[in-house]
Amino acid sequence: MSDRARGHDGISGTGPSPLAGHPAGAPSIVRQAYERFRRHRLAMASSAALGVFIALALAAPIIQRYPPNAIDLGRGSLAPSLVHWLGTDTIGRDIWSRALHGARVSLAIGLLSTLISMTLGITVGALSGYYLGWVDMFLQRVTDVVMTFPSIVLMMTLVVFVGPGVTNTILIIGGVSWMGVARLARAEFLTLREQVYVEAARCLGAPDRRIMWRHLLPNAIAPVLAQGAFGVGQAILTEAGLSFLGLGVPLPTPSWGNMLEPAIQLQILRNAPWIWVPPAVLIVLTVLCVNFIGDGARDALDPRTLRGA
Amino acid sequence: MLAYVTRRVLVSLPVLFGVTLVVFVLVNLMPGDPATYFVNPELGGTAEQMAAVRARLGLNQPLEVRYVKWLAEAARGHLGYRIKNGDPVGSLIAQHFSATVLLVGVALSLGIAVGVSLGIVTALRQYSVWDYTLTALSFLGVSMPAFITGIFGLYTLALRLPLFPAGGLVTVGAPPSFWDTLYHVILPACMLSFGYLAMFMRYTRFSMLEVLHQDFMATARAKGLGERRVIGVHALRNALLPVVTAIGLSLPGLVVGAVFIETIFSWPGMGSLYLDAVQARDYPLIMGLDLVSAGAILLTNLLTDVAYALVDPRIRYR
Numbered sequence: 077m078s079d080r081a082r083g084h085d086g087i088s089g090t091g092p093s094p095l096a097g098h099p100a101g102a103p104s105i106v107r108q109a110y111e112r113f114r115r116h117r118l119a120m121a122s123s124a125a126l127g128v129f130i131a132l133a134l135a136a137p138i139i140q141r142y143p144p145n146a147i148d149l150g151r152g153s154l155a156p157s158l159v160h161w162l163g164t165d166t167i168g169r170d171i172w173s174r175a176l177h178g179a180r181v182s183l184a185i186g187l188l189s190t191l192i193s194m195t196l197g198i199t200v201g202a203l204s205g206y207y208l209g210w211v212d213m214f215l216q217r218v219t220d221v222v223m224t225f226p227s228i229v230l231m232m233t234l235v236v237f238v239g240p241g242v243t244n245t246i247l248i249i250g251g252v253s254w255m256g257v258a259r260l261a262r263a264e265f266l267t268l269r270e271q272v273y274v275e276a277a278r279c280l281g282a283p284d285r286r287i288m289w290r291h292l293l294p295n296a297i298a299p300v301l302a303q304g305a306f307g308v309g310q311a312i313l314t315e316a317g318l319s320f321l322g323l324g325v326p327l328p329t330p331s332w333g334n335m336l337e338p339a340i341q342l343q344i345l346r347n348a349p350w351i352w353v354p355p356a357v358l359i360v361l362t363v364l365c366v367n368f369i370g371d372g373a374r375d376a377l378d379p380r381t382l383r384g385a
Numbered sequence: 386m387l388a389y390v391t392r393r394v395l396v397s398l399p400v401l402f403g404v405t406l407v408v409f410v411l412v413n414l415m416p417g418d419p420a421t422y423f424v425n426p427e428l429g430g431t432a433e434q435m436a437a438v439r440a441r442l443g444l445n446q447p448l449e450v451r452y453v454k455w456l457a458e459a460a461r462g463h464l465g466y467r468i469k470n471g472d473p474v475g476s477l478i479a480q481h482f483s484a485t486v487l488l489v490g491v492a493l494s495l496g497i498a499v500g501v502s503l504g505i506v507t508a509l510r511q512y513s514v515w516d517y518t519l520t521a522l523s524f525l526g527v528s529m530p531a532f533i534t535g536i537f538g539l540y541t542l543a544l545r546l547p548l549f550p551a552g553g554l555v556t557v558g559a560p561p562s563f564w565d566t567l568y569h570v571i572l573p574a575c576m577l578s579f580g581y582l583a584m585f586m587r588y589t590r591f592s593m594l595e596v597l598h599q600d601f602m603a604t605a606r607a608k609g610l611g612e613r614r615v616i617g618v619h620a621l622r623n624a625l626l627p628v629v630t631a632i633g634l635s636l637p638g639l640v641v642g643a644v645f646i647e648t649i650f651s652w653p654g655m656g657s658l659y660l661d662a663v664q665a666r667d668y669p670l671i672m673g674l675d676l677v678s679a680g681a682i683l684l685t686n687l688l689t690d691v692a693y694a695l696v697d698p699r700i701r702y703r
Contacts, residue, residue, distance in 0.1 A: 221403035224679045224686075226640040232663045233411060233675055313530045317645060320532050321660060339536050340649065342551060346544045356533050364528040371524075 109298075112376040119372025122365035129362060133179035142170035144177040145328040156350050163350035166338060175354050178330040183362070185246050185331070186312035192250025193311070194257055194304050198293075201261025201300075206269055206288055215258075223255050228317070235323045245324045249314050253307065260303055264296035298377035305370030309363040316359050332359050389694050397687055404679045405459070409452050412672045464673035468665070474673040478655065482677070484554055485654035487566075488646065489639050491574035496581040497632060501625070503582075504589025508624075509616070511594060519586065526583025531576065531642030535649040538576040552651035573650040577642050581635050588631040593624040626697050633689030637682050 113119060132139065141161065148168030156163040162171035204215040222230070230252045238244045268274065269292065277291050312332075318324030319333025320340075327334060332355040338344045339352035439445045443454065458464075464474040507516045543551040549572040555565055596602070597620055605619045606612075644656030651657070655674060662670035 217399055217403060220400045221407060223637070224400055224404055224683050225407075225675065226637045226644075226678055226682065228641040228644050229659065229675055229678050232659060233671055236663055236666055236671065237411070237415060309528065317530060317532055317641075320645070321648065323663065336532070336536070342544070345536065345540055349540065352536065356536060360525075360529055360533060363530075364524060367524060367528050 109376040113372045116368075116372035116375055118368045119375075122368035122372075126362065126365045126369065129179060129358075129365075130183065132176060133183055136173075136176035136180055140170075140173040140176055142173045144173040144330050145169065155348075162354050163348075165335075165351050166344065166348075171335075171350065171354055174330040174335055175332075175358060178332045178335055178355065179358065181242065181325055181329060181331040182312055182315055182333065182359075185242065185249070185315045185325070186308045186366075189246045189249035189253070189311045189315070190304060190307040192246065193254040193307060194300070196250065197254035197257025198261045198297075198300060200254065200258040201263075202265050202288055202293065202296075204258070205262035205265025206284070206292065208266075212262075216262075219255050219258055222252065227252050227314070231314070231318060232321075232323060235318070240323055240326045242325055242329065245315060245318060249311050249318075253311065253314070257300060257303055257307065261296060261300050264299065265292055268292050268295055299374070302370060302374035302377045305366060305373045309366035309370065312359065312363055312366070316355075386694065390691055393687060393690050393694075397683055401680070401683055404683065405456055405676065406452075408672055408675045408679070409455060411675075412668050413448065413451075415668055459676060464676070465669035467670050468667045474669050477658070477670070478673055478677050481653060481655045481658045484652060485640075485643055485647070485656065487570060488574055488577065488652060488654060489636075489643050491570050492577035492581070492643075493632070493636075493639060495574060496578040496585055496635075499578075500582040500585030501589045501628060504586040504628075505593055505621070505624075507586070508590045508593035508597065520590070523583040523587050526580050527587070529580060530645070531580065532645035532649065534576040534579045535573070535646045538572055539649055542572055552649075554653055573646045573652055577639065577646045580642070581639060584635060585628065585631065588628050589624065592627045593620065596620050596624040622696075626693070629689065629693050629696065633686060633693075636685050636689075640678060640682070 136144075148164070151164055151168040154164040154168075156171075162175065164170055165174070200215050200219065204212045231248050234248045234251070235244070238248070265288075274287060274291055277287050282291070315324055315331065316333035316336065319331050320336050322334070322337060325331035325334050335355035336352050336359075338348075339356075344351055436445070443451060446454075462475045464478070466473055467477065503519055507513075507519050510516055539551060543549045550569050554569055555561055602615065602620060605615045610619075640656075643654065644659060646652065647654045647656035648660060655678065658670070659674050661667075662674060
C-alpha cells in the first residue's frame with residue numbers, strides 16, 4: 077500500500093516515507109484513507125443518509141405503525157393519509173411498515189450476498205494470480221464461462237433449481253457475481269507476487285499459505301474492497317429485480333423488490349402510484365448512496381485511480 | 386489480422402464448450418424425471434412402461450453419449466420441443482430473438498450516440514456547469530436499473546401523458562409498418578438505454594480527459610493543425626478505443642435490462658419468453674434460451690474484439 081501512496085500529494089501533513097515504516101506522529105494508512113474519504117463530500121453525505129436508512133431498518137419493529145403482514149381487505153389500496161402515512165397496498169397492508177421491514181430484507185440480502193461474492197472472488201483471484209499455470213488457466217476459463225451467461229439468465233435457471241426464498245436469493249446472487257472481484261484480485265496478486273518482499277518471504281521459507289494471507293492479501297485488499305462497495309449496490313438492485321419478477325423473496329415477507337411487483341399491472345401503475353413509488357425511490361436512493369460511498373472509498377483506498385473520473 | 390482473428394476464435398471455443406456443458410449438466414441435474422411426463426407411476430404406470438419410454442427418449446444411455454447427441458442436434462438448430470404445447474423450441478426462440486435484437490439494438494445505438502457525444506462535450510468543458518450537472522446525473526443513471534426507469538417511463542410518458550403506447554410491438558389490427566414499430570420501440574428502448582447512456586458518457590469523458598493531456602496533442606497543435614482536426618481526429622480516435630471495450634462489455638447487462646423492459650412493456654422478446662419458461666419449469670425451453678443467449682454474447686464479445694483490433698493495430702501484435 078505504502079509504495080502506491082507515493083506520488084500522491086493529496087495527503088495533509090508530512091507524508092511518511094514509504095521506506096520508513098510508520099514513524100510516530102505520522103498518520104497511519106487507515107487514517108490517511110479516512111482523511112481522503114472525508115474530503116469526498118457526496119460520499120460523506122451518502123454515508124449519513126445510508127446510516128439513517130439502516131437505523132430506520134433496525135428500528136422497524138418499534139416505529140412500524142401496523143404489523144407489516146397484516147391483511148385488511150376492507151382497507152385495500154388507500155391513498156396516503158394520517159392513518160396510513162404511505163397508504164395501503166391492494167390487500168390493505170400498510171406501505172410504511174412494509175417499506176421499513178423491506179429495508180431490513182433488502183439491505184441484509186445486499187450485504188450478505190456481497191460477502192459471499194467477495195469471498196468467492198478473492199479466493200478465485202488469489203489462487204489464479206498466485207499459482208498461475210494450469211490453476212490460472214482453469215479458473216480463468218471457468219470465469220469466462222460464467223461471465224458469458226447474462227447474470228439474470230443464470231440466476232433464473234438456478235431459481236428453477238432451488239426455488240425462491242431469502243436464503244436461496246442470497247446464495248444465488250453471491251454465487252453469480254464474483255467474477256469482477258476475481259479479475260481484480262487476480263491482477264493485484266499477479267503484480268504483488270513479483271515484488272521483492274514476497275521473494276524475501278519465500279527465501280525465508282514462508283509457506284504459500286502464509287505468503288498469500290500475510291503478505292499478499294493485506295496489500296491487495298484495498299482496491300478489491302472499494303469494488304465491494306459497488307457490489308453491494310449491484311446486489312441490492314439484483315435482489316429487487318429478481319423479487320420484482322416474482323423469483324426472489326417470496327411473499328408475504330416484504331422486500332423492496334416484491335413491493336414493486338404490483339406495478340406490473342397497468343391498473344395499479346396508473347391509479348395507485350403510492351404502492352410502487354416508495355420502494356422504487358428507496359431502491360434508487362440507497363443504490364445512489366452506496367455508489368457514492370463506493371466512489372469515495374475507491375478514491376480513499378486506491379489512490380492510483382484518483383484522476384477525476 | 387487473420388492470425389489475430391484465428392487466435393481469438395480458438396480462445397472462444399473452450400468457452401463455448403464450457404457453456405454447453407454447464408447448460409447440459411444444469412438441466413440434467415434438475416429435479417424430476419422427464420419420463421414421468423409420459424408415464425406416471427402414481428397412476429399405475431409400470432416399471433416396464435417407464436423403461437420403454439426411457440429407451441425411446443434415449444434416457445437409458447450414459448450421460449456423455451446424451452451430451453454428444455444433444456450437442457449434435459443443437460448445432461443443427463434442433464433444440465427440442467416445449468413441454469407446454471410441443472412447439473419446437475428452435476423456431477420459437479428465432480421468432481422472439483428478432484424482437485429482442487430490435488429493442489437492444491435501438492437502445493444500444495441511442496446509448497452510444499447520446500452517451501459518447503455528452504462524454505465528449507463534458508470533457509471539453511471540464512469543470513463547467515454542464516460538466517457538473519451531467520456528471521451528477523450520470524450517477525443517477527447508473528444507479529437506476531431498467532426495471533425502475535421502465536416503470537417510471539411507462540407511468541409518465543404512456544399513462545399520464547399518453548405520448549407513447551403502453552406496450553406491445555405493433556398496434557393491434559393496424560397494418561405493420563416501419564413507423565408503427567418505431568413508435569412502439571422508442572419508449573422501451575429509451576428506458577433501457579438510460580443507464581448505459583450514463584455509463585458510456587462517463588467512460589468517454591474519462592478517456593477523453595486522459596487523451597487531452599497527452600504530449601501528442603501539443604504536437605498536433607504545434608504542427609499547426611486546426612482545433613477541429615486536433616479534437617475530432619487525433620483526440621477522438623484515441624479516446625474512443627477504451628469506449629469500444631466498454632460497449633462490448635455492456636452487452637450482457639443490456640440483455641438483463643431487456644428481460645425487465647420486455648416484462649414491463651409486454652414486449653414479445655426472449656426475456657418474456659424466458660420468464661414464461663421459468664414459471665412453467667419448461668426445461669427444454671430454458672435450456673434453449675440459456676444456450677442461445679450465452680452463444681449470442683460470446684459471438685458479440687468476439688466481434689467486439691475483432692472490431693477493436695481493426696481500429697487499434699497495436700492489439701493485433703500483442
